[in-house]
Amino acid sequence: MVITTGLVLSFIVVFILAWLFIKTIGNNKWLSLLVSIIATPLLYFWMFYPMLNIFTSYHHQKYFNAEDWQEFPELRYEMVDQIKQQNQLIGKTKQEVEAELGEPEWFGWDETIKANSNDLWNYNLGFKPGAFNNQQECLELQFKNDTVAALKTYQLEKKFE
Numbered sequence: 001m002v003i004t005t006g007l008v009l010s011f012i013v014v015f016i017l018a019w020l021f022i023k024t025i026g027n028n029k030w031l032s033l034l035v036s037i038i039a040t041p042l043l044y045f046w047m048f049y050p051m052l053n054i055f056t057s058y059h060h061q062k063y064f065n066a067e068d069w070q071e072f073p074e075l076r077y078e079m080v081d082q083i084k085q086q087n088q089l090i091g092k093t094k095q096e097v098e099a100e101l102g103e104p105e106w107f108g109w110d111e112t113i114k115a116n117s118n119d120l121w122n123y124n125l126g127f128k129p130g131a132f133n134n135q136q137e138c139l140e141l142q143f144k145n146d147t148v149a150a151l152k153t154y155q156l157e158k159k160f161e
Contacts, residue, residue, distance in 0.1 A: 014048050015040040054130070064088065066100045074126040077137045080153060089141060089148045097121070097141065097148060108140055119143040125153070134158050 019036035026032065062068070062078040069076055083089060089097060098104075101123060108120025125137035135155040142150040 010048065010052075011040065011044060014044045018043055056130070069100070070102050073124060076123065076125040076139075077128055080125055080137070080139055083139075084151065084153070089151060092148050094121075094143060094146050104141075127158075 015036060018039045019032060022035050022039065023029075023032045061081055062075070064079045064082050069079060089100075092100075104121035105124055106122045107116040107118060108122050109115075110117035110120060119142065121141040121143070123139045123141075125139055127133055127136055134157055136158050138154050138156055140152050140154065141148050142152075
């Protein structure tokens with residue numbers, strides 16, 4: 001486990017809350033301190049940390065890897081930030097993009113021609129983890145003259161029955 005500032009601060013907060021609660025049970029300061037020290041890791045890992053993961057949208061970042069992109073489509077949202085930040089796809093041809101990302105999953109709607117366009121490729125990125133997340137992450141590549149001119153991410157709301 002990597003000890004970070006956030007981890008230390010959250011441990012301190014949990015310790016203080018546990019100590020204040022346990023101190024209300026009895027007046028013995030040393031016993032309250034000892035029980036608080038023992039209870040803090042248990043409270044942190046069984047209560048605080050799981051609740052934090054449920055209500056925040058933190059997710060891991062991974063480096064882009066073409067094999068992982070095609071093998072694990074539900075985890076693509078972890079790789080898309082690197083693609084966007086480094087503009088890895090800008091200027092690549094359709095054949096190069098298809099070799100790295102695979103065939104497009106659907107074509108985007110173009111208002112000018114009132115139809116799906118072969119120049120708007122869309123890929124499903126999966127769902128970011130979270131208890132109340134019903135937004136599917138998507139990536140759209142816009143081609144001009146058969147090369148990637150722009151890319152954007154957007155969200156689609158999914159209804160679960």
